[in-house]
Structure formats: C-alpha cells, structure tokens
C-alpha cells in the first residue's frame with residue numbers, strides 16, 4: 118500500500134511517499150521532498166506532496182493512507198501539515214494517522230541502548246521523550262529547559278523525522294486497518310495570552 | 323454550464339467554508355455558508371488571541387467543510403474552483419486556511435485562487451443584491467477594518483480612498499464596552515444599550531473631521547479616550563454611569579463620522595452606490611443614519627444581511643466566483659499568505 122508521510126513540526130517541510138507491504142509490513146521509501154525553512158510550511162507543503170507523489174510514479178488518488186506528524190513542534194507551521202493531512206484525508210477519502218513527531222524520529226534510531234529524542238522547542242527549551250532499546254516510548258513527550266533534564270544514556274540528534282520514520286511510527290495502526298485516532302496536535306504549551314487586569318485610567322488627574 | 327466555487331476563510335476568529343454556484347449570466351447563488359467561531363474563547367481576553375484563533379481553525383476546518391457540503395447537498399467532486407483568503411489577517415490563522423485550500427485544490431485537481439479578504443466583504447453583497455454597479459463605493463467596518471474603498475471592478479480593481487489611522491471601528495466598540503462593563507464583543511451590547519439612551523446626551527468628539535484632517539480617513543482612538551475621561555470624571559464625582567446615554571452618544575459619534583465621510587466620498591466622485599459591510603454594518607444606528615443620508619444624497623445603499631456581513635466563507639466563495647468569471651489566472655500552489663495584503667491585490 119502507498120502511504121503519504123507529512124510532518125511540519127520541525128523547521129523542515131517534509132513530504133514523502135512510502136510503500137508498505139500489507140503482508141510483511143516491510144516499508145520502502147519511494148520519493149521525498151524536504152526543505153529546511155520554518156517559514157515555508159504553508160507555501161511548500163502541498164507542492165512537495167505533489168512532487169513526491171509524482172516522483173514515486175503515482176497520483177494523489179493512488180494513496181491508501183496518510184501518516185502525519187502532530188508535534189510537539191514550536192512553529193505555527195505545525196498546523197500547516199496537520200490541516201493539509203486532514204483536508205487530503207477528507208477529499209481523497211483515505212485515513213490520516215497521527216504520529217508523535219518524536220516517535221517518528223525515534224523510528225530511525227539504530228538498535229542498541231535506550232535513548233532520548235530531543236528537538237528544538239525554541240525559547241531555550243527542548244521537546245523530549247525517552248525510549249527503550251526497542252524504540253518504545255517510556256516517557257514524554259515533554260517540554261523543558263535542557264538543564265532540567267536527567268542525563269540520558271544516548272541522545273538521538275536527528276532534528277527532523279524522515280518520511281520512512283513517520284510511516285514506521287504509524288505502521289502498526291495503518292496495518293491494523295483500525296479507525297485512526299483524531300489528528301490532535303501535541304502543543305504541550307498553553308497559548309501566550311493574558312487576561313486583562315484592571316483597566317488603566319486615561320485621566321492624568 | 324454553471325460552476326461551483328468553494329470559499330475558505332480563516333483570517334481572524336471565524337473558520338468559514340462557503341459554496342456558491344456561478345451561473346452563466348455571471349450571477350452568483352449562495353448554496354452553503356458554514357462558520358465555526360472561536361469568539362467565545364477570546365471573550366475573557368477582551369480581544370482576539372492569535373494562537374487561540376489558529377488552534378481553533380485547525381480543529382474546525384474540515385468539520386466546517388463537511389457541514390458546508392452536507393448543507394449544499396454537494397459532493398467534493400462537484401467543486402470546479404476553490405478560493406481562499408490569502409490576506410489581510412492574522413498570519414497563523416491565514417496559514418491554516420491557505421494550507422487546507424491547497425490540499426483540497428490538489429486533491430480535487432481544481433484551480434485555486436488566493437483572494438483578498440476585504441474584497442470578499444464587498445463581493446458578498448452580490449449574493450443578496452445581485453451584480454454590483456461600477457463604480458461603487460464600499461465602507462468596510464469591523465473589529466479589524468475601517469476602510470472606504472472605490473470598486474471599479476470587484477474582480478480586479480479596488481482602490482482605497484481612506485482608512486482608520488488608529489483603531490478599527492469595531493475595536494473602539496470593544497474598548498468602550500469594557501469601560502461600561504458590557505460583554506465582548508462590544509458591538510451588540512452597545513447597540514442594545516444605546517436604544518434606551520439619548521444620542522445627544524454627551525457631545526463626544528468626531529475624529530478626523532477638522533479642516534486640516536485627511537478627508538476620508540478615520541480615527542477612533544480620541545473618541546475612545548474621550549469616553550474614558552467622561553466615565554472617569556463621573557466616577558470621581560461619585561455619580562452612577564448613565565450607560566445607555568454613554569452608549570448612545572458614543573454610537574452616534576461613530577455612525578456620524580462613518581456615514582458623513584462615506585456619503586461625501588460618493589457624492590464628490592459621482593458614485594451612485596454605497597455598500598456597507600463588515601461586522602459593524604449590522605449596527606442599527608449606522609444603518610439607519612446611512613439610509614437617511616444616502617436617501618438625501620440620492621445614493622443607493624446596499625447592506626448585506628448581518629450573517630453575510632461578518633467574516634464567513636461565502637464571501638470568499640462569492641469573490642472567487644467573480645474572479646473565475648472574469649477569467650483571472652489561478653494562483654500558483656506555492657503562494658504564501660500575506661497578513662498585510664493590500665486591497666489593490668484582489669487575487670494573487
């Protein structure tokens with residue numbers, strides 16, 4: 118089956134097409150388009166999707182499923198990826214599966230020791246989650262100052278997920294054929310907004 | 323053969339999806355107008371919080387589109403073109419609508435038009451009152467805009483004649499409402515209170531009406547301050563605030579300046595049609611005073627019904643239909659939203 122991978126939770130605008138064998142679950146990346154520019158999520162994502170699908174020798178109508186990173190991500194562009202996945206799902210009639218972006222990064226980890234995935238949360242903070250040696254998430258995702266974290270045995274320094282990683286992280290759900298979970302963003306932070314206090318007087322006297 | 327145009331709006335705190343039918347004779351028929359508003363989430367902040375609005379747009383976009391198609395009894399495959407608000411508006415909010423529109427256009431294989439939100443407020447009038455005579459004058463008044471526009475061609479040529487130099491008219495309503503301890507947004511409660519008040523009770527200033535002021539620009543910051551000073555002085559004297567009279571006198575000042583300048587601009591340019599649109603267009607005193615003054619000046623006044631005046635997807639679909647009918651080239655799929663899109667750019 119043909120799965121479209123999308124993520125805009127990092128500064129990358131990521132789109133790719135991955136073929137997944139329904140029987141064995143083997144996943145193979147066919148084409149991808151990635152641009153590192155946090156301001157270009159809204160501009161480039163759909164063109165990247167079309168180009169990646171075209172490079173894979175297909176059209177959008179051939180897609181069987183979508184896997185979409187839902188953060189955590191510090192950029193307003195996180196929503197560009199998610200709404201693109203939701204609108205494609207609606208108009209193509211295919212399911213869209215949410216993926217924690219840190220899990221998608223973790224899916225590319227070399228086997229070995231337990232590890233931590235860190236991404237830039239801006240404002241001098243990081244998003245992080247801890248995984249066991251098999252890549253199962255044990256803790257997180259959280260947002261914290263780096264100095265507040267306990268040391269980790271191994272830290273993955275990938276700054277963004279690959280299309281293959283995104284699909285790997287969604288693969289169990291995709292192959293189960295189950296109804297996808299809703300595409301709910303992992304914001305981890307509340308919006309910056311303060312309720313007005315008492316009004317300032319304008320009179321000087 | 324008629325064509326179906328889908329319109330997507332997300333420039334501020336309303337997620338809107340509209341569907342219209344563009345007939346061969348150029349008339350545009352409204353089929354669906356679904357809106358999800360986040361206004362209640364902003365109430366406790368006393369104004370629109372961009373991040374809160376953006377989060378709400380993401381949640382509401384596809385469900386609102388689904389409702390629009392269900393209401394119209396149409397399938398997605400019936401759509402012939404998509405229009406989306408490219409600006410002006412809040413950057414993060416615009417991004418959600420623009421991204422969704424690109425995905426819909428790519429999936430459906432139809433042309434996409436990034437269009438101007440302000441022009442949409444004018445185009446929406448054609449859904450109710452039919453083709454707009456050219457030239458026409460438009461007065462846009464809402465929480466975000468206060469503009470006088472000359473419309474030579476709704477699909478291509480719109481020129482700004484004047485705008486506010488500080489607060490938008492609707493913003494002044496919100497601030498005065500807060501001062502009078504009335505709820506947000508301020509327009510409806512002030513309008514309601516004003517009905518029981520005396521509009522001549524307090525002589526609030528008419529901003530930008532001096533001999534040396536720009537003739538078609540507006541200013542509401544001084545008026546807001548004048549109301550605040552008056553209320554504070556009354557409080558200092560230990561008097562109870564006559565909320566109804568303050569609301570009526572404030573509203574009179576706003577309606578007076580807006581209609582006087584709009585009618586003068588139309589008269590001086592020999593324009594015979596005035597459209598008033600935007601959220602504040604629903605204000606009862608603004609529309610009654612405009613009707614009175616337009617009639618005296620021999621100007622046709624067109625005010626879309628309140629539901630069409632506030633931000634919605636139907637206005638963007640209507641504008642999209644006019645842009646399609648005019649044969650304009652579609653936008654490239656890599657365009658970006660422009661929070662400061664000038665009104666002279668009707669479509670990208």
Ligand SMILES: [Zn+2]
Pocket residue numbers: 439443464466467600632633
């Ligand atoms: Zn508006």
